[in-house]
Amino acid sequence: MPPPTPRNETRTGLLCAVAAYTIWGLFPLYWPLLEPTGAVEILAHRMVWSLAAVLVVLAVTRRWNWIPGLLRQPKRLGMVALGAVLISTNWAAYIWAVNSGHVIEASMGYFFNPLVSIAVGVLVLRERLRPAQWTAVGVGGAAVVVLAVGYGKLPWVALTLALTFSAYSLVKKKVALGGLESMAAETAVQFLPALGFLLFLGAQGRSTFTATGPGHALLLMGTGVITALPLICFGVAAVRLPLSVIGMVQYLTPVFQFVLGLVVFHEAMPAERWAGFALVWLALALLTWDAARTARSARARLRDARDKAEGVRDGGAAGGTDSPVQPAEEPEADAVAK
Numbered sequence: 001m002p003p004p005t006p007r008n009e010t011r012t013g014l015l016c017a018v019a020a021y022t023i024w025g026l027f028p029l030y031w032p033l034l035e036p037t038g039a040v041e042i043l044a045h046r047m048v049w050s051l052a053a054v055l056v057v058l059a060v061t062r063r064w065n066w067i068p069g070l071l072r073q074p075k076r077l078g079m080v081a082l083g084a085v086l087i088s089t090n091w092a093a094y095i096w097a098v099n100s101g102h103v104i105e106a107s108m109g110y111f112f113n114p115l116v117s118i119a120v121g122v123l124v125l126r127e128r129l130r131p132a133q134w135t136a137v138g139v140g141g142a143a144v145v146v147l148a149v150g151y152g153k154l155p156w157v158a159l160t161l162a163l164t165f166s167a168y169s170l171v172k173k174k175v176a177l178g179g180l181e182s183m184a185a186e187t188a189v190q191f192l193p194a195l196g197f198l199l200f201l202g203a204q205g206r207s208t209f210t211a212t213g214p215g216h217a218l219l220l221m222g223t224g225v226i227t228a229l230p231l232i233c234f235g236v237a238a239v240r241l242p243l244s245v246i247g248m249v250q251y252l253t254p255v256f257q258f259v260l261g262l263v264v265f266h267e268a269m270p271a272e273r274w275a276g277f278a279l280v281w282l283a284l285a286l287l288t289w290d291a292a293r294t295a296r297s298a299r300a301r302l303r304d305a306r307d308k309a310e311g312v313r314d315g316g317a318a319g320g321t322d323s324p325v326q327p328a329e330e331p332e333a334d335a336v337a338k
Contacts, residue, residue, distance in 0.1 A: 013240025017249045020233035023226065025256025028106070028265070030226060031098045033219055037208045039096040041201060042223065045209070046091060047194035049224025051187035057228060058184060066181050079175045083182070084189035086168040093160045102157050103261030104269065108147070109161025110254035111280045114247075114287055115140035116162040120170055132290035136283040143279035150272030179235040183228070247291060251284070 034042050058064060070076055097106040115137055121127040129137070147155045172182055201207040209217050237246065258277075261267045 009240050013237045014245070014249075016233040017237035017241060017246055018252065020230040020237060021249050021252040022256065023230040023233070025253040026260070027094075027226070028098045028103045028257055028260045030222075031095055034216070034223075035099070036212070037216075037220065039092065039099055041198070041208065042095050042099075042220070043088070043092050044194040044197045045220040046095075046223040046227060047088070047187055047190035048198065049221050050183070050227040051191045051224070053224035053228040054180060054184045054187060057180060057232065061180075063181065066177065070177070070185060076175055079171055080177075080182075080185045081189050083168055083171040083175060084186040086164050086171060087186060088190060090161060090164040090168060093157060093164070097157045097161075101265065101267060103257055103265050104267045104273075105155055105157045106161060107254040107257035107261060108155060108277065108280065109158035109165075110257065111251075111277075111284060112140065112144075112158055112162035113165055115280075115283055116166040117169060118287075120166045124170060130290060130294070132286050136286040136290070139279055139283040139286065143276045143283065146272060146279060147276035150270060150276055179231050179238070183231055242295075248288065 031042065037045075070080070094106055094109075097103065118129065118133055118137055122129060144155070144159070147158075175182060175185075177185060198207065198209070202209070209220055237249075241249075262269060
């Protein structure tokens with residue numbers, strides 16, 4: 001069988017990216033199915049069954065060789081534990097928000113996420129921003145003020161989701177594990193506390209796992225599958241698509257969540273919240289425009305460098321040289337995205 005063509009690889013990556021972000025965007029439809037289970041018990045089940053789902057995938061793909069190296073690095077293990085705490089906080093806030101009628105505010109958190117990630121890059125990594133990025137961050141800050149006035153308090157659910165996920169992304173970057181391996185390590189950290197909590201609930205007679213029938217138990221077990229499946233799809237997409245494309249597709253998640261909150265769950269959207277969301281969307285439009293412009297400029301410079309290198313090589317060959325000029329290296333993906 002011939003190897004897949006680049007076009008087929010790109011199509012596969014795009015389909016997997018759309019699938020991943022669509023599943024994440026439709027999560028608000030799943031968590032209410034788990035009632036009367038409370039948010040903390042749902043979180044514990046998600047941790048336990050996510051590890052089970054990931055272990056099945058690792059067993060099928062036989063991807064175990066990363067474990068010994070990780071166990072020999074205490075600092076990396078500490079970072080994995082920190083990542084587990086951050087993503088646990090993110091999951092808990094999200095599950096509570098959805099099951100408490102705050103789906104729109106949860107979607108706002110994922111709209112905020114790129115802006116908060118930029119702020120983390122400036123404050124922690126000392127990255128330098130372009131003028132359009134500074135403008136987007138300023139508009140995002142204005143959106144927080146408008147939303148705080150509209151809610152009568154800070155939109156703490158949205159800010160918690162954005163801050164914890166941005167910090168989690170920074171930790172994952174430092175740990176430098178693949179998506180599946182990272183999730184396996186993090187859920188391994190989560191497993192014992194989560195299992196202990198579930199056993200405690202069972203001993204107290206407060207567990208809902210078997211109290212409401214086998215269908216409910218299967219839904220709780222399904223939290224592992226719906227956690228692992230989009231991550232696997234994202235892993236397939238990440239190696240096949242440019243960051244600029246993934247950056248565009250990621251907005252599917254908060255868009256789906258926003259529409260569900262508005263249309264399915266009928267959450268209120270007074271004028272001041274529309275104004276806040278409009279500012280957030282304006283900031284994201286600025287970021288998207290700036291990223292697209294920067295990517296085009298980088299591609300143009302790369303083409304010019306290649307053309308120049310090919311011209312020098314052709315001239316050298318005509319002159320009888322034995323030392324061909326090496327083509328210019330492609331810019332790193334992170335450099336294109338910045």
